Amino acid sequence: MRKLVTAGLIGMCTLAAQGEYVQINMTVFGMDCPPCAYAIRSSMRGIRGVEAVNVDLNTGLVSVKLTTGNNVEMRQFNDAVEKNGFVHQSSDVWVRGTVSGSAQAPFLDVTGTRDRYALAPLASGMDLSRLIGKAVLVEGIVPQSARGKVADVLRYKTVAEAR
């Protein structure tokens, strides 16, 4: 199922080379009741570029689907959680951007935003040297960050060139 989702998202991102978040699945701690979930959903929906938000109270998972061409930054999602008094954990992300840096120290620039991540493999590493300077779709995990901060590392599962 996950492979299908990834394949679909890769397909979507071949339309353009602009960087943007495609989907974010964020785990949130502390939501015990529907008003908690409703507050999170309202806050997330208020972010320009968010297409749909689903909150599962029993797993704490907040799934956010974003519109094509958005320029939302990760900080905005963290803020939405923090302002409601909850704690954000790691997030599964599907994000388009451009690989920069070097083969030894690759970065992902989410063009159109100020977000920049050091790319680190979640399990076995990939040779990213051939992708430097190219537009890619990355599926990975943005680790938990302290309140008011955004992690500067993206632990990738897959990196695919966006044509």
Add this chain to the structure above:
Amino acid sequence: MKFLSFWICAIALTAHAADHGPLFSYATPVNAEGELSFDTGVFGRYGSAGTQFSTGSQVGYGVKPHVTVSAFLPAMFGSGKLPESRIISGSEWTAGTSWRFLDSSKSVGRRLESTASLAVVVPGPQSATGVLGELHRAPGVEGTLSVGVASRSHYLWLGGGYTRFAEVSNDRRPDTISWSATYGYRPSKLRRGLNEWDYRGFAELTGEHSGNVVKSGAIVPESSSTTLWLGPSILAIFKEFAIEGGVQGPLFRDVSESVYGRERIRFAINLSYLKYSSHRDSH
């Protein structure tokens, strides 16, 4: 129309019965940043010396993720001779701030938190009834502290409060110490999504001790009281709306019947509307 007017003019119960906590007891929830909450309801005290109804409305606003300011505007009906109570507000207007100074979320759906609040209590346009109605009234200060655990299945809150009124014209309302313990449970079949009705039940234990009434510089004999109450309440929430009802009966009463009569039952219904912040921003 009369029904609508009643609810609009009404103001709720107690400062504690806000949006999604217990009805009679102290609890820790506060508003999210930018969230507005409106509570309105009716609270009753029935006793051998008459019945007292309080209605009122409370407005709360989250100025920070853990700081909420609120105002409570009550109205009172009936002429019951009942002892001072801060668990069930009478005719005093209240405005204050709640600060959730501890908020620990270590797992999905679970929070450990503590909230303190400080409020100013001001006499409203209506007088109290009974012994308290014979006094010159002055403002007071109320402080509360509550701790608790909230989860998808269980809730537990403990809380206490202290209210002290100023003296005016040699009269003074009694200092009041209040405390509460609440256990809540949401059955597994009712742990549903945010687009469905959410229900949970509470068992609420509340207690109060009010000191002596001072009138014309002298203590009114047998005007001190101590009571302990227990009863169930049920909270139902659908999206921005909540309705809660409950009843309590006495477990213990150390009250002079000649001064206050014999209070037999307390009950309340509360309606809430929550206006969430949409968190509009781009960069």
